[in-house]
Amino acid sequence: MRRSSWPATLAPVRQILDEGFDLAPVTVLVGENGAGKSTIVEAIASAFGMNPEGGSTASMSETRKTESDLADHLQLIRGAGASKQGFFLRAETMHGFFTYLESIGDEGTFHEQSHGESFLDLVAARSRVRGLWVLDEPESALSLPGCLALIGLLRDLVSNGSQVLLSTHSPVLAAYPGASLYEVGEWGIRSSEYDDLDLVRNWRGFLESPERYLRYLD
Template identity: 70%
Template sequence: MSEPLLPPASRPQHEPRPPHEPLSLLPLRAVRDHPLAPADRSTWPATLPPVRQLLEEGLELGQITVLTGDNGAGKSTLVEAIAGAYGLNPEGGGTGAMHSTRTTESPLVDHLQLVRGAGAAKSGFFLRAETMHSLFTYYEEIGVGGMMHERSHGESFLELVAERSRIRGLWLLDEPESALSISGCLALLGLLRELVANGSQIILSTHSPVLAALPGADLLEVGPWGLRSVAYDDLDLVRTWRSFLDAPQRFLRHLG
């Protein structure tokens, strides 16, 4: 008997959900602990509450999943491991990207079982903030995308997404806002909506309330509780930013 899967998140009643593809056509339907190579629950990263919850309950995925939470909560660990299990380079890029600088990924990738959609696209793309420089260098070396380092980080990032938008499959993005201004985040939202409209699936981790507002997303808040479904207005990320912008001095007076 299979373990229960964590259901997709709830969303505000005023937020219409875009027409998702049938489950059979989603590149990735669910993630769970691999029955033939289960993770040791006593060692990192299985000791992280969200990782442990995924391993024990499984995680069901819709067409758009957004992970939010504090630094160190486990967002990037989950996204990185899912990308690796899907066959994507842990340092970013598509399924054919071969670049590697330094191996830092967790062993979680070896303990995940992916439930794929029958007949779904098998292609994908992984973008992560911390390895973007090496990815740009790799593409320049193989003659793809022009001279990315001659443009600003944000410009290169958005151009890369736009140029690779022909890839229909699973898109994973880990904290892409580090390269972007607010207007850049809004531009990225537009590109992501186009990807979804063309049938791609999105998994995004972010600290940005702008990116967390991606229409139709299943919102999962990551923390000491594990993974929990939260409506946009109730996200700690959103509530904290609103509180700060309303009265910055309430926060700044506590600084040394």
């Protein structure tokens, strides 16, 4: 991929293309909007064989192509005996994915539930999938208790041999115990401790003194 072409113009994407990127049992990417988190996780999911709109490696759901062609330029290297199964969860495309499940006769009742309830129930219902789980900003569907419930579900998946790649703006999900944390931005991708994340510092600052932030809205 030409480094002068999007999305290689994004520093994190360019770093992955030039240096590669190792996934831990649980890898969490955080960063501002537009930094490249979703582009990266979407491309990894697609390169793995998952539907870029969400779903498993066998899902055929498709509405409108919005993903980049980054996946075509990634080579995934699996460990010996690694599963070829995977599941990609994107909060922004869940409605379309649930419609697809209904169209193929899936017995779930996801459209009859709230966004958060259906998201968590989908993870639980697909927990038999052992492999790579990719989640793109799932917190948009979840409350604080919902985020904690998702961590519990993901820990069960990992304990049974799955691997998790997660992009998030949530300090709750970023606190996943034992996760490898990476901050994505104009510098590229850098490893970070939880307390050093801008995400965590900013949320702590806001919760300690909301007026310091809100006064700039006037």
